[in-house]
Amino acid sequence: MHCLWCENEVEFSLTWKSLLIPSREKVLCSSCRGKLELLQGERCNMCSRVSMEKLCSDCKRWQSLTHPSSLQWNYSIYKYNYFMKELVAKWKYRGDYTLGVSFQSIFQEHFKVHFNHLRKSAIAVPIPLSHERLKERGFNQAQMLTEFLPIESCSPLERLHGEKQSKKTKKERITGGNPFKLKETIKKQVILVDDIYTTGATLHQAARLLIDSGCPAVYSYTLIRG
Amino acid sequence: MTQLQDDKELPHLSSDQLSPDQLSAYYSGKRLLRNEIHIQEVYFQWLLSKQYFIPVPAIKRKLFHYTCQRCGNSRRSLFGDIPCASCGETHVYCRKCIMMGRVLACDFLYYWNGPVIERTLLQYEPCTWEGTLTSTQEKAANRIVKAIQLQEKELLIWAVCGSGKTEMLFAGISEGLKKGLRVCIATPRTDVVQELKPRIQQAFSSIPIEALYGGSNDTEAKAQLIISTTHQLLRFQEAFDIMIIDEIDAFPFHSDPSLLFAVQRSRKLKSTSIYLTATPRKQHQMQILLKQLPHFFVPVRYHGHPLPVPYMKMSISLKKDVQNNHPPASFVSWLKKRKNPNRQLLIFVPTISLVESLLASVTKLLLQEQMIKNKFEIASVYANDGARVEKVQAFRDKKLVAIMTTTILERGVTFPSVDVAIFDAGHDVFDEAALVQIAGRAGRSAEDPKGEVVFFHDGKTEAMIKAVEMIKEMNKRIADF
Numbered sequence: 001m002h003c004l005w006c007e008n009e010v011e012f013s014l015t016w017k018s019l020l021i022p023s024r025e026k027v028l029c030s031s032c033r034g035k036l037e038l039l040q041g042e043r044c045n046m047c048s049r050v051s052m053e054k055l056c057s058d059c060k061r062w063q064s065l066t067h068p069s070s071l072q073w074n075y076s077i078y079k080y081n082y083f084m085k086e087l088v089a090k091w092k093y094r095g096d097y098t099l100g101v102s103f104q105s106i107f108q109e110h111f112k113v114h115f116n117h118l119r120k121s122a123i124a125v126p127i128p129l130s131h132e133r134l135k136e137r138g139f140n141q142a143q144m145l146t147e148f149l150p151i152e153s154c155s156p157l158e159r160l161h162g163e164k165q166s167k168k169t170k171k172e173r174i175t176g177g178n179p180f181k182l183k184e185t186i187k188k189q190v191i192l193v194d195d196i197y198t199t200g201a202t203l204h205q206a207a208r209l210l211i212d213s214g215c216p217a218v219y220s221y222t223l224i225r226g
Numbered sequence: 227m228t229q230l231q232d233d234k235e236l237p238h239l240s241s242d243q244l245s246p247d248q249l250s251a252y253y254s255g256k257r258l259l260r261n262e263i264h265i266q267e268v269y270f271q272w273l274l275s276k277q278y279f280i281p282v283p284a285i286k287r288k289l290f291h292y293t294c295q296r297c298g299n300s301r302r303s304l305f306g307d308i309p310c311a312s313c314g315e316t317h318v319y320c321r322k323c324i325m326m327g328r329v330l331a332c333d334f335l336y337y338w339n340g341p342v343i344e345r346t347l348l349q350y351e352p353c354t355w356e357g358t359l360t361s362t363q364e365k366a367a368n369r370i371v372k373a374i375q376l377q378e379k380e381l382l383i384w385a386v387c388g389s390g391k392t393e394m395l396f397a398g399i400s401e402g403l404k405k406g407l408r409v410c411i412a413t414p415r416t417d418v419v420q421e422l423k424p425r426i427q428q429a430f431s432s433i434p435i436e437a438l439y440g441g442s443n444d445t446e447a448k449a450q451l452i453i454s455t456t457h458q459l460l461r462f463q464e465a466f467d468i469m470i471i472d473e474i475d476a477f478p479f480h481s482d483p484s485l486l487f488a489v490q491r492s493r494k495l496k497s498t499s500i501y502l503t504a505t506p507r508k509q510h511q512m513q514i515l516l517k518q519l520p521h522f523f524v525p526v527r528y529h530g531h532p533l534p535v536p537y538m539k540m541s542i543s544l545k546k547d548v549q550n551n552h553p554p555a556s557f558v559s560w561l562k563k564r565k566n567p568n569r570q571l572l573i574f575v576p577t578i579s580l581v582e583s584l585l586a587s588v589t590k591l592l593l594q595e596q597m598i599k600n601k602f603e604i605a606s607v608y609a610n611d612g613a614r615v616e617k618v619q620a621f622r623d624k625k626l627v628a629i630m631t632t633t634i635l636e637r638g639v640t641f642p643s644v645d646v647a648i649f650d651a652g653h654d655v656f657d658e659a660a661l662v663q664i665a666g667r668a669g670r671s672a673e674d675p676k677g678e679v680v681f682f683h684d685g686k687t688e689a690m691i692k693a694v695e696m697i698k699e700m701n702k703r704i705a706d707f
Contacts, residue, residue, distance in 0.1 A: 002303050095328045096321060098306030134311045138319075138330065 003029035004102050005087065028102045035083040039076060039225055047200055048076040048225050062204060070207040072217050074197050075114050076225035077106060084224060092141050092195065100144045103223060107148045115191060115221060122189040124153040127206060130161040145223060146193045156184045157206055165202055173201035180206050185213045191221050198226035243269055246278055246340045251448045253338040255465025257296065259284070259327055262461070263336060278340035284333040285318060295335055297323035297460050298487035322484060323460060325440065337463050345406035345450055353400040355429040362526045363394050369522045370398035374468060374498050378520065382501040382510060385524035386533055386700050387666025391502050392422070395470060396429050398500065403433060403450065407467035411453045412489065414479040416440065418472065418638045422453050456485040462492035469493040473637060474501040475659050504666060505659035525703040531675035532701040534668045536694055544650060544684040551583050553591060554649060554682045561595055569645045569677060570621065571628040574664055576653035578608045581630050592628060604628040607635060636663045642671035651681035651690055661693035
């Protein structure tokens, strides 16, 4: 077994379990995994950003912009540090699909802890890519993350083609028009899934659309808080 | 893939579309993915139907065994499975060469089969370099020219560190250019490509040159003279008449089979390959001994002085010292009685984490010994260091007195007057080649040809003994030369 990032041999401890059921799980080695930083300590209840306040300044602004608030809250796992940036660049932009598998177990674990109460009542919805972008990348990273989750999922959203979110400024993101279109309405609670929450613009816009069409509540689950 | 349609007429082209003859300048000698070929789809289909481009499946499958047709990778663990959005099926892709654009199993690679570009014979001497070669360099240069004239398949130039390898190449390159041959200088390392480009451009001022490396601005890759990293050669196929490989023994070239694969595919079937090295690997030394690989030996540095011979200093408490973030004890005593305290100091340590943990205590020590006036006269340099280039330049400009580094500075860099110390020379990263290369950093200039090289260790390794032997051997051969 080799590390998905550095190609070094991954060492497994020899236990009865690992002997009887050889693991075929694709993983990072311990040194690469160590370079990923979990979000820790006090954080904003709304957006998961590390912050001493219960509601960070960005979220206060979101609340003043949208009445009633479209997104209940967001939960993220990792910090967007240097190593994570490199990892995401290779996974998403270079299209190294297999790298995403290394997030599978942690994405499931944190789901169990933080979304367990929604497990029966909610449905997972990945943030889509535009057709053009999907063709270019070959896969949708949000879709991939959604498939890790133990709940039902569907794709009611469609994205119109436009400038990449990561190329826009904060202001352009927040004031820009809604890039999504709704294909069907959903009457269940929704957990939006995406790889990263940066300004929150994408997720808020998607949530707005869902709420306006009669969805009772929208949460979001993202791998990284940018 | 659409079917080939033979009798289809050439579609109407917009004015900026090039004719097949013009296209050959861009695409002959290449092997590319569709998205690397910048041609409108209609026109591309027409070119395919006329067999100007020949498609090959990008990943070859044989039972349960895959081979990437771009980088030659066939290790199963380096293929990933992807549910592909463009073809709708789950299939493999190559993870090995993904940094150059993903190769999917449903993709094709295309190579040019149209008219071949005719390069004109030059009527003038393209080499504008005005320096003079030493007699030894000239002998080597003549040997390279001969190899090109006689279309010899391979030639290895074994030239010690600091012998002026680049200058030896000029005559051979200019011979090739005059004959209308396509020349490539390949090296495993990006920074060497960046450093070579201006030097070669200055030596051949009227010849267009392109430098290819990840993130380079030269992307057309149609020049007659190309300087490239060995990785970038993966986009070529039977392109070069003369292939010069600098530092053939360097990482990652000797450890990555796909790079050798790239070199072999990018040269023409009838071509001349020139290998340059100061420290040939076992395999080449063996071939030389068996007379399977013609070689030419240059034991003399350009200034004619012998290589400084390293000496070893035992430091029993080395591991403990280093663990406590202190330099080895014998380093402290050596520092106090250096022969020429005016030389700059180049300190090699085995790992990046050691660079970081030792920097503070070495800084303190040098301050105590009044070698440096403040802590800004010492710096650390390692692979992922954003300011790497600036720091090396500062050291060259003597703004820095000392540098602590890993093996990334083992080769390709020249400082006029340095002493070299290696902490824990017995560590695995310091193999024979690395030690010889590191020792070769000392005594580079004619003004100060006698730098000191010290291996601090807690037990001699075979690599250390062999490295010293090799240097002595090379010095001995100066007399025979």
